[in-house]
Amino acid sequence: MLVASMNPCPCGYYNHPEKDCVCGPGVVQRYLNKVSGPLLDRIDLHVEVTPVSFDQMTATRKAETSADIRERVERAREWQTKRFEAFPDIHSNAMMPPQMVKDLCRINEAGRLLLKKAMEKLGLSARAYDRILKVSRTIADLAGSEEIKIEHLAEAIQYRSLDREGWAG
Numbered sequence: 001m002l003v004a005s006m007n008p009c010p011c012g013y014y015n016h017p018e019k020d021c022v023c024g025p026g027v028v029q030r031y032l033n034k035v036s037g038p039l040l041d042r043i044d045l046h047v048e049v050t051p052v053s054f055d056q057m058t059a060t061r062k063a064e065t066s067a068d069i070r071e072r073v074e075r076a077r078e079w080q081t082k083r084f085e086a087f088p089d090i091h092s093n094a095m096m097p098p099q100m101v102k103d104l105c106r107i108n109e110a111g112r113l114l115l116k117k118a119m120e121k122l123g124l125s126a127r128a129y130d131r132i133l134k135v136s137r138t139i140a141d142l143a144g145s146e147e148i149k150i151e152h153l154a155e156a157i158q159y160r161s162l163d164r165e166g167w168a169g
């Protein structure tokens with residue numbers, strides 16, 4: 001598993017909720033372009049992490065516990081073990097070859113339209129398309145849902161934020 005992180009721009013404040021980015025025009029995009037598109041394509045989840053404010057840090061709202069999350073993940077893994085029982089080389093949604101993605105990651109018409117729009121607007125590659133379907137299958141598994149619902153798909157699309165031309169556009 002690969003986990004990597006980078007600054008949003010050379011000064012570090014791009015999209016910061018309180019501080020201003022001082023990078024000149026085009027600098028942020030050039031900075032992002034140091035990571036090649038084909039490499040970004042192969043990373044399943046792009047997550048932008050903005051600084052946590054003092055109010056958020058001290059908020060009393062209870063987060064989901066690690067034990068609860070663990071249980072949810074284990075259940076999703078069990079589903080996947082069952083799903084790929086007949087395929088000894090495949091253990092998780094991420095390992096599905098393209099044809100299997102077509103069979104096992106079916107989406108309804110509303111989902112198809114959402115994905116089409118996202119592909120066009122964000123300029124996504126065919127590889128990113130397959131990846132969105134696999135990630136949405138996992139999000140559905142984590143939610144305990146047999147079918148991939150539109151909200152699962154929408155969440156998966158959101159994890160392609162670095163593919164977006166609009167990141168620094």
Ligand SMILES: [Zn+2]
Binds near residue numbers: 009010011012013023
């Ligand atoms: Zn900056």
